[in-house]
Amino acid sequence: MHLLGRAPVIRRGGRWHTQFPAMSSSAATGTYSPAAEAGGKRREKREELRRHLAEDADWPRADNRSFHECREAFLRTGATTAASGSAYAEFGKTKVIVSVFGPRESKKAMMYSDVGRLNCNVSYTTFATPVRGQVIILELIIVLASITKGDLPIIISCASLALADAGIMMYDLVTSVSVNIIIDPTSDEEAWQDGSLMVSYMPSRKEITQLTLTGEWTDGKITNAVELCMDACSKLCDILRNHLKETANLASE
Amino acid sequence: MSDQQGEDQTLERPNRLRYGRFFLLLRCPRDGVVAMRDLQLSLNQTQRVRLEAALHELQALAPAAASAAAVTVADTIPVNQEDNILKGHGTLDRDGEVVATLCGVVERVNKLVYVRTLRARYKPEVGDIIVGRVIEIAPKRWRLEINFGQDAVLMLSSMNLPDGIQRRRTAVDELNMRTIFEENDVVCAEVRGFQHDGSLHLQARSQKYGKLERGQLLTVPPYLVKRRKQHFHHLEQYDVDLILGCNGFIWVGEHVVVSDSEKTSKMEDQKPRIELETFTPLETRKHICRLANAIRVLSALGFTLTVELIIETAEASASSNIEINDMLGAEFYVQTAEREAKRRADLLKKGGAR
Amino acid sequence: MVGLSEGEKHFIRGGIAQDIRTDGRKRLQFRALSVETGVIPQANGSARVRLGGTEVIASVKAELGKPSILHPDKGKVNIFVDCSPTAEPTFEGRGSEELSAELSVALQRCLLGGKSGAGAAIDLSSLIVVDGKVCWDLYIDGLVISSDGNLLDALAAAIKVALSDTGIPKVTVSVSTASDEPEVDVSDEEFLQFDTSSVPVIITLTKVGRQYIVDATSEEESQMSSAVSVSVNRHGHVCGLTKRGGAGLDPTVIFDMISVAKHVSQQFITLLDSEIAAAQAEE
Numbered sequence: 048m049h050l051l052g053r054a055p056v057i058r059r060g061g062r063w064h065t066q067f068p069a070m071s072s073s074a075a076t077g078t079y080s081p082a083a084e085a086g087g088k089r090r091e092k093r094e095e096l097r098r099h100l101a102e103d104a105d106w107p108r109a110d111n112r113s114f115h116e117c118r119e120a121f122l123r124t125g126a127t128t129a130a131s132g133s134a135y136a137e138f139g140k141t142k143v144i145v146s147v148f149g150p151r152e153s154k155k156a157m158m159y160s161d162v163g164r165l166n167c168n169v170s171y172t173t174f175a176t177p178v179r180g181q182v183i184i185l186e187l188i189i190v191l192a193s194i195t196k197g198d199l200p201i202i203i204s205c206a207s208l209a210l211a212d213a214g215i216m217m218y219d220l221v222t223s224v225s226v227n228i229i230i231d232p233t234s235d236e237e238a239w240q241d242g243s244l245m246v247s248y249m250p251s252r253k254e255i256t257q258l259t260l261t262g263e264w265t266d267g268k269i270t271n272a273v274e275l276c277m278d279a280c281s282k283l284c285d286i287l288r289n290h291l292k293e294t295a296n297l298a299s300e
Numbered sequence: 301m302s303d304q305q306g307e308d309q310t311l312e313r314p315n316r317l318r319y320g321r322f323f324l325l326l327r328c329p330r331d332g333v334v335a336m337r338d339l340q341l342s343l344n345q346t347q348r349v350r351l352e353a354a355l356h357e358l359q360a361l362a363p364a365a366a367s368a369a370a371v372t373v374a375d376t377i378p379v380n381q382e383d384n385i386l387k388g389h390g391t392l393d394r395d396g397e398v399v400a401t402l403c404g405v406v407e408r409v410n411k412l413v414y415v416r417t418l419r420a421r422y423k424p425e426v427g428d429i430i431v432g433r434v435i436e437i438a439p440k441r442w443r444l445e446i447n448f449g450q451d452a453v454l455m456l457s458s459m460n461l462p463d464g465i466q467r468r469r470t471a472v473d474e475l476n477m478r479t480i481f482e483e484n485d486v487v488c489a490e491v492r493g494f495q496h497d498g499s500l501h502l503q504a505r506s507q508k509y510g511k512l513e514r515g516q517l518l519t520v521p522p523y524l525v526k527r528r529k530q531h532f533h534h535l536e537q538y539d540v541d542l543i544l545g546c547n548g549f550i551w552v553g554e555h556v557v558v559s560d561s562e563k564t565s566k567m568e569d570q571k572p573r574i575e576l577e578t579f580t581p582l583e584t585r586k587h588i589c590r591l592a593n594a595i596r597v598l599s600a601l602g603f604t605l606t607v608e609l610i611i612e613t614a615e616a617s618a619s620s621n622i623e624i625n626d627m628l629g630a631e632f633y634v635q636t637a638e639r640e641a642k643r644r645a646d647l648l649k650k651g652g653a654r
Numbered sequence: 655m656v657g658l659s660e661g662e663k664h665f666i667r668g669g670i671a672q673d674i675r676t677d678g679r680k681r682l683q684f685r686a687l688s689v690e691t692g693v694i695p696q697a698n699g700s701a702r703v704r705l706g707g708t709e710v711i712a713s714v715k716a717e718l719g720k721p722s723i724l725h726p727d728k729g730k731v732n733i734f735v736d737c738s739p740t741a742e743p744t745f746e747g748r749g750s751e752e753l754s755a756e757l758s759v760a761l762q763r764c765l766l767g768g769k770s771g772a773g774a775a776i777d778l779s780s781l782i783v784v785d786g787k788v789c790w791d792l793y794i795d796g797l798v799i800s801s802d803g804n805l806l807d808a809l810a811a812a813i814k815v816a817l818s819d820t821g822i823p824k825v826t827v828s829v830s831t832a833s834d835e836p837e838v839d840v841s842d843e844e845f846l847q848f849d850t851s852s853v854p855v856i857i858t859l860t861k862v863g864r865q866y867i868v869d870a871t872s873e874e875e876s877q878m879s880s881a882v883s884v885s886v887n888r889h890g891h892v893c894g895l896t897k898r899g900g901a902g903l904d905p906t907v908i909f910d911m912i913s914v915a916k917h918v919s920q921q922f923i924t925l926l927d928s929e930i931a932a933a934q935a936e937e
Contacts, residue, residue, distance in 0.1 A: 255908055260894055260896075261766070262893065263892070269912065277905060482659075485659040511659075513665075624677075
């Protein structure tokens with residue numbers, strides 16, 4: 048049952064051309080401190096990344112990825128037994144466990160209501176830097192076992208897998224991808240981003256369910272980035288879909 | 301800014317109209333009501349002067365007797381101790397003196413002395429026509445929020461059934477209560493009275509009462525709505541229904557034709573109509589919004605709401621080509637205050653001539 | 655929370671479709687805006703913004719602090735929002751926690767920009783006093799006093815006004831030879847003004863039916879399917895974006911909303927600027 052999903056490799060014609068502002072590094076003062084040293088190293092690394100970007104070369108990223116390539120994804124449902132549905136996802140070094148509890152009657156229900164509630168709780172394990180969730184009608188417990196930043200989209204994708212595993216009615220599998228200037232950033236890359244954008248998308252309904260953006264963006268950049276993310280989301284969704292089908296087949300056999 | 305400067309400014313200009321909360325003290329001549337409302341407006345210099353002048357005039361028009369009867373908490377109410385007076389609502393005996401425990405106007409009925417509050421919540425009286433909102437469906441009854449200290453109760457047996465037939469209420473009727481009114485519905489009804497257990501009961505035994513749809517509900521302080529013969533107004537020229545609930549809930553909505561026999565069939569066709577999203581006709585909607593904004597302006601100025609005044613205000617805005625939304629702007633407030641001051645002055649002159 | 659009957663909801667939706675909302679506004683029209691500065695004397699800068707029935711206060715406090723190890727060349731900005739129980743009884747106790755957190759996160763996202771500082775409302779490097787040692791920490795607090803919809807836009811506007819009202823005390827640094835720690839002398843007479851020209855405003859487009867509206871009242875908000883908040887600066891650049899509401903949106907609709915928000919924002923910034931000028935003249 049341990050199925051390895053292939054990482055979606057996304058390549059598009061256009062590439063990000065990003066102008067970086069001149070570094071305002073008023074390089075550390077003469078005094079020595081370990082912190083300053085670390086800062087210096089980080090700065091060097093950033094400079095290197097920037098140089099690469101400026102040259103517009105398809106340089107390998109820290110984890111040997113190309114620009115528009117997502118991290119390798121490993122997905123699996125039924126990670127925990129107590130929950131009504133669960134999923135485990137590994138995107139590179141980010142590892143996420145999502146458990147779904149419920150549906151059950153809301154204790155808070157004071158009034159007649161025609162809508163349910165989805166309570167989410169995210170916790171980071173102490174050793175990684177963990178996620179725990181709670182749903183009034185549905186309880187979603189997410190445990191992030193190992194963290195590199197840029198984990199929210201992964202949690203979202205993994206949660207939709209877990210919900211599907213729990214047999215909850217859904218409109219579609221929601222997948223999510225974030226983009227900085229490069230797709231699917233690791234924490235190092237996120238540290239020097241100029242802006243980030245995250246898209247959650249229901250591919251078969253062609254609807255964006257969440258869109259967040261920070262940093263300064265021009266229209267063209269937003270359009271490109273959103274399209275790039277939507278494309279990545281569709282591909283990721285196909286992987287989730289295939290995985291669910293295969294598990295279903297295994298179960299029926 | 302130092303305190304010193306601040307004080308100077310206040311001395312110069314007692315009311316910092318442009319941004320501060322500005323309290324209006326108005327006295328209506330007819331019923332001697334002292335009304336206080338806070339108004340938040342961005343006025344320019346001229347508008348401020350004009351508004352102050354209008355308010356000053358309104359104040360001057362009020363009869364002196366009205367302000368004498370007004371008391372605030374802990375004020376002594378002058379009484380003749382030999383009359384064996386009865387101390388009513390809002391009064392207290394303190395060292396042989398009668399003092400007020402409420403802000404309002406002293407009323408004397410024979411030996412009874414009581415204080416009628418001005419800015420309290422609605423106090424129901426039997427026969428009041430009110431507008432309320434359903435908050436709960438309980439066995440055989442609906443609970444309604446009517447801006448009173450407790451929820452009002454409308455019994456299933458106190459209202460006409462949609463089929464219009466007078467009969468015993470069955471268990472089926474009880475199950476179908478939600479098809480008559482559901483939670484959050486706006487309902488018009490009449491105050492039936494307090495029951496022995498202290499709960500307030502309503503009734504809706506006529507086709508004119510019932511659910512209100514396709515319009516907007518406005519909330520104003522209840523004292524601005526005076527009890528009158530007529531609370532339902534069908535404004536034919538606008539095709540609008542205006543219901544001035546005694547509890548300060550005012551309904552402005554599209555006119556609904558009420559006919560006893562066709563009520564059932566009509567209620568049934570309304571459902572699919574809503575789903576097809578046939579909206580209120582544009583002209584009617586404009587009238588509804590204009591009337592609603594007239595009510596908003598009048599209530600913010602603290603004027604008693606009568607159907608005539610509402611129509612007059614709405615017409616005045618339309619005839620001077622003021623956009624519906626601009627009615628909520630400072631200029632129209634000032635104009636409305638000026639118009640009302642003039643109207644009351646004229647009224648007083650006529651009264652004096654007679 | 656507003657409870658509305660089916661009839662009222664239908665009336666609101668109809669008004670939005672016909673471009674006359676319940677108070678007579680058009681879809682892209684704001685309610686009356688009023689601005690007051692310097693409302694909290696203890697703060698370095700403060701503002702009260704009223705947008706129809708919505709009223710918020712923003713205050714900016716500056717305290718000297720130590721820059722983080724990660725960004726020795728930058729000051730820090732914290733944004734918190736609190737919803738007062740005066741606005742709604744349900745905000746009592748922990749009732750407003752969820753809403754306050756949502757608003758805080760949205761404001762942080764829209765005002766603090768990317769990690770490198772691009773698109774940020776405040777240039778963090780301007781808050782540095784001594785590199786790696788002393789910096790200004792800005793505490794931006796938003797308080798919702800009365801809530802009738804469109805809280806996010808009102809809060810962002812209040813923060814923009816409060817920042818333009820903010821004076822940061824002038825500091826003189828003297829490095830004494832004895833210790834490594836610099837001595838900082840804070841002036842209580844001279845203040846430096848912020849450059850607030852790049853502070854964005856937030857325009858929330860609330861989608862009701864097929865149309866979207868600006869400055870929704872809480873009654874209108876109860877009818878929304880989703881809402882997109884776009885923060886736009888004076889140059890028309892998008893500096894942040896968040897979406898609320900359960901319904902998904904077609905990508906083309908989002909792009910359309912972004913361009914509408916950009917257009918509306920320029921008018922709103924101009925209006926806000928003139929109000930700021932008037933408020934400061936009043937003071």
